[in-house]
Amino acid sequence: MSKVSTSKLGTAVITGASSGIGKVYADRLATRGYDLLLVARRADRLQAIAHDLQSLHSVHVEYLVADLASPTGLSETIRKITAEPSITLLVNNAGTVFFGPLETTSQTTLTTMVALNVTALTALTMAVLTTFQKRNSGMIINIGSVGGFNGLSILAVYGGTKAYVLNFTQALQKQLSGTGIRVQLVTPAATATEIWDTSGFPISNVDPATVMSTEDCVDASLQGLDAGELITAPALEDEGVLRSFEAASEALFNATQTGQAASRYGLTR
Ligand SMILES: NC(=O)c1ccc[n+]([C@@H]2O[C@H](COP(=O)([O-])OP(=O)(O)OC[C@H]3O[C@@H](n4cnc5c(N)ncnc54)[C@H](OP(=O)(O)O)[C@@H]3O)[C@@H](O)[C@H]2O)c1
Structure with missing residues (x-):
């Protein structure tokens, strides 16, 4: 950045x-008083x-105009982030989606989805983490999706990338527990944005009653951040469902630590 941050809160990427x-x-982070570094491909919009x-x-x-799905754009962004000590918050939000059976997903779409939703998110997290760990403070907000909770038939790759997130x-939350670094996962459900226009599944196919506004999605997520939530599902009314999911996931993993094939497979060695 050409100018050092003047905000007491630092810079949000x-x-x-x-x-x-x-x-x-x-908009919301500027309202809170953060300086900003905005990254995307469309220069006029930015x-x-x-x-x-x-x-x-x-x-x-x-x-910064950068294609985060390209090695060059990602490297340039990492260089910029690494060189700027004023960064205190990273919102890993850029993402792309394609709806459809796996065989209708082109090689380019597949590569871009993984490069942006997985590789860029991971590399940018690593880039800020080094600075955050040096001063034991900082925040990372990763935008996942409810599609990451469930293998939906027309979202094999996208759902997979969001399950990764x-x-x-x-x-990361477990690794950084007890430090001054916070990591929040936000899992939006259907939200009215342009992402649907190029997704192969226009938003007109979705029941309007199940679509949230972008403002509500972000405002609820920031409330969740302020409340110290680790996972914020803006559209989820009953938090108990999320707690059950987390508990079942932990229990399932623990129950597999037996070193033996389960008795139902009838192995007699
Ligand atoms: N909308 C939903 O229903 C929904 C639901 C669950 C999760 N999400 C997640 O929410 C996040 C934001 O999406 P959105 O719904 O707000 O969609 P959006 O309006 O299409 O925004 C996507 C943003 O990512 C940027 N982007 C796309 N490809 C990029 C690339 N290769 N390099 C750099 N930037 C790139 C786009 O900017 P440029 O085109 O200018 O690069 C745009 O700013 C995504 O991670 C998405 O998966 C959305």
Whole structure:
């Protein structure tokens, strides 16, 4: 960044800030007083958002035009993040989705989904973690999806990438427990954004009653962050379902630590 952050809260990096959920995060974090580094591919959008936020709030807003699914764009972003000690918050939000049976997913779509939803999210987390660990403080918000909780038939790859985000974030939360570094997983359900336009499944196919606004999604997620939630599912009314899921996941893993084939397989060795 050309200018050192002037905010007491430091700088929040938001990937995928040119539209949808990321754009609302940019607005809300600027309102809270963070300086911002916005990352996405569409320069015109980023420029307009940076200009608007800087005029509305007394914060410094920079943007970086980068394709995070490409090794070059990712490396450039990592270089920028690593060189900036004022970064205190990373919102790993950029993501892409394709709905459809696996055989209709092109090689390019597959590669991009994994590169953006998995590789970039992981590499950017590693990039900020080094700085955060040196000063024992910082926050990471990973945007997963309810699609990561369940293997939906038309979301084999996307659901898989978001299941990765769930497992990756939970592992990191355990590793960093007791430190000053916080990691939150946000799992939106259907949210009204542009992501649906290129997904192969227009949002008009979805019952409007099940679609949340981007503003509600982000505002609920930030409330969850303030409340210290590790996993925030903005659309989930009964938190008990999430607690049962976490408990069942832990119990399932523990129950497999036997070293023996289960008796139902009838092995007699
Ligand atoms: N909307 C939903 O129903 C829903 C539900 C669950 C989870 N989510 C998750 O929410 C996150 C945000 O998505 P959204 O719904 O807000 O969709 P969106 O409006 O399409 O936003 C996606 C953002 O990611 C950026 N992006 C896409 N490809 C990129 C690339 N290769 N390099 C850098 N930036 C890239 C886009 O900007 P550029 O095109 O300018 O690069 C855009 O800013 C995603 O991780 C998505 O999986 C969404």
